[in-house]
Amino acid sequence: MTDELLDALRSSKKYAAMDEELLLRVLEEERSRHSKTKDILKAAKNHLHQIHGAYAGDEGKALRRLVAEGPLCGREQAFLERHASTRERLPIAEEFFRTAFAGCPGVRSVLDLGCGLNPFFLPLMPASIERYTALDMDGEAAALLNRYFAERGLPQEASLADLVQRTPQIQADLAFLLKLLPVLEQQKRGRSLELLSELRSRVACVSFPLRSLSGKRKGMEESYTVFFEGLLGGSGWRVQEKRSFPGELLYVLSRG
Template structure:
């Protein structure tokens, strides 16, 4: 960037301020995430105050779902205490899934959700959970093999620590990874990649980013889930989200099969079709 087009923003100072702020400190956000937001804001304006406003707004939208999370230290303790009791582990996971709207909506259909998906894809040996949020706590309902490699990616380190504890007590490798997958997409070769209720949020972060991101995921099946209505239930979203998937995959030789549920629709994208 030429000096003429450089902004006067002190990016390092803003990153440090946001990472250490009362609002975000406990999340332990990757510096790369904030740097990426700054870089895209600088493409819009050179005004430092405006760049900072855009970054703060985008960051809030990006991590708002993390605020008000469970106490992850306590959760890890509860999981370790229940390590030899599968029913108690499932009960704890059910409570965790109930804490967020996106996973709480899935509770009534949890018994059928993964069997329907894996009947289509086959039970994965290598599974990617992209921007996983609390989804790994559905592990007791997935019926995965103990030999499964389950990679879960998220921005929230305390959450990932709890997920790794869950994996460990279920005799799975500790593969919950602190990584901004938009900045650095996983390079793992997988059977199935889950991208649940995030594609529309990625669009809000960076318009048009899903196409390149989906192309860079090395999985035979990419399962993209999107809500069929807004959180209040007042506005249908299915056609809007169907267009998002159609526009993202336009011109690509991918086979797409829709699997509908009550509150969300899963687009099963076969990338090697």
């Protein structure tokens, strides 16, 4: 039954390249709430919109057109503008990445969880990065990023993952979890603490949005501060630096 639902979902281009484990999990969850196939599929699509589509938008075609125009290096901004999270980061990017990397001198390897299109900020990252592992539920983004990594002479380490079900056991100097934890909590309450506790990087940069997608601030800084600083105690991490940028709250964490 779930296999048929999976095929139905994957017959649409929008979901065809998404992580299979994640699609199966979402379908199982919705199957426990609804009995009719059409209701399960509708609820699953809604769920996928909330955790992915709302940020990535309907950009598949626009991205493919951009890719067809030639090499990706040198045209990073055009890609960064095609995802809500990176578009919002553009005006603060230089200072944002300077702050993130200041907490971890000598970075050679980066792990970017729920990366979206954030790796296109590589030219602004002040470090000699030799390995950039980028994980997301979105396979189209992974293919695009691998092409970009190849152009930059980096190993092609973008791939699919369901970060609710698995914590990647990849060692890295620095891990990015940018605007990711609220989306994971939406899928599984308590997942942020699990993920942070199981991470194997030296430093972790965790950020939260300070505006909703509709542009409202709605006391987000206070509520994310209470949520995050409350859970840090049991995580094995401590705050090394905290910066509030227009639109984004950044924590740089170190072990301890």
